[in-house]
Structures are given as structure tokens and as C-alpha cells.
Amino acid sequence: MIPSLSLLYYYGLMNVENQLTLKVVGHQWYWSYDFSDVGGLDFDSYIKSLDILVLGDFRQFDVDNRCCLPVDVNIRFCVSSGDVIHAWALNSLGVKLDAIRGIISVFIYNFPVVGVFYGQCSEICGANHRFMPIVLEITLFDLFKEWCFFILD
Numbered sequence: 001m002i003p004s005l006s007l008l009y010y011y012g013l014m015n016v017e018n019q020l021t022l023k024v025v026g027h028q029w030y031w032s033y034d035f036s037d038v039g040g041l042d043f044d045s046y047i048k049s050l051d052i053l054v055l056g057d058f059r060q061f062d063v064d065n066r067c068c069l070p071v072d073v074n075i076r077f078c079v080s081s082g083d084v085i086h087a088w089a090l091n092s093l094g095v096k097l098d099a100i101r102g103i104i105s106v107f108i109y110n111f112p113v114v115g116v117f118y119g120q121c122s123e124i125c126g127a128n129h130r131f132m133p134i135v136l137e138i139t140l141f142d143l144f145k146e147w148c149f150f151i152l153d
């Protein structure tokens with residue numbers, strides 16, 4: 001217990017300088033994303049239904065609104081929930097954060113490469129638990145800025 005408690009204490013004090021904050025909130029059954037640094041940029045991300053799926057999309061894995069993020073930037077993820085317990089999990093990054101109502105789970109990550117990362121809710125959160133995938137599109141900073149303007153329009 002003693003080493004764990006001191007590790008938790010110092011983890012709480014850890015203050016890595018972040019350049020962008022993204023709030024992720026789990027809902028039954030979709031994710032919502034909120035860029036508090038980019039005024040008014042928030043959106044919901046639902047699973048893509050079969051009728052809007054295009055060639056190259058992954059069935060049950062793609063979303064209507066992908067979350068775009070810049071490469072090589074310290075990003076602070078604040079994960080929470082609007083209702084039941086969810087888990088924001090991206091296996092390829094080794095990330096799984098519980099999304100609990102009233103609690104904000106924080107982690108800071110710097111994507112070293114551009115690409116598309118897929119994930120899913122990893123907490124049995126209800127009847128449509130399997131319908132809340134996660135797609136992050138990591139891109140160059142200039143393209144990220146263009147995407148922000150596009151979403152804000």
C-alpha cells in the first residue's frame with residue numbers, strides 16, 4: 001500500500017505542460033468531444049450506420065464524426081461520463097481510462113505519428129455498449145487548424 005499511495009500522490013502532482021485540452025464525455029451510447037481551447041468546438045461522435053458506410057470504412061468501428069488531433073503536441077485528455085460508467089479505450093495506444101460521472105480521469109499524450117486510431121468503450125455500459133466506437137485522426141497541425149475552422153462553420 002505504501003509504494004502505491006506515494007505513486008498516486010506524485011502522479012497527481014505531475015504537471016506535464018500541455019498545449020491542448022480535449023474533454024471526452026461518454027454517453028449512452030456515443031462519445032462527445034469538447035475542445036475547451038478552441039472556443040465552441042464540441043461535437044458528438046456516433047457509430048456509422050450501415051446505410052452511410054462507404055468502401056474502406058470498418059463496419060461497427062467507424063464513426064460519423066471522427067475526432068481530429070494534431071501530431072507532436074502535448075494533449076491533455078479529460079475523460080468523464082454523462083450517465084453510467086464507460087471506458088475510453090484505445091488498444092493500439094495502450095490506453096484505457098474509466099469514464100465515471102463526477103470524476104475526471106486525466107492523461108497527457110503526445111502522438112508521435114500521424115494516422116487513424118480506433119478504439120471502443122470497454123465497460124459494459126448497457127444494451128448498446130457495442131455501438132460506441134472511438135476514432136481519432138492524428139494529423140499535421142495546419143490540417144488540424146483547417147479541420148477546426150471546418151467544424152466551427
Ligand SMILES: [Cu+2]
Nearest residue numbers: 086087121125
Ligand atoms: Cu460505454
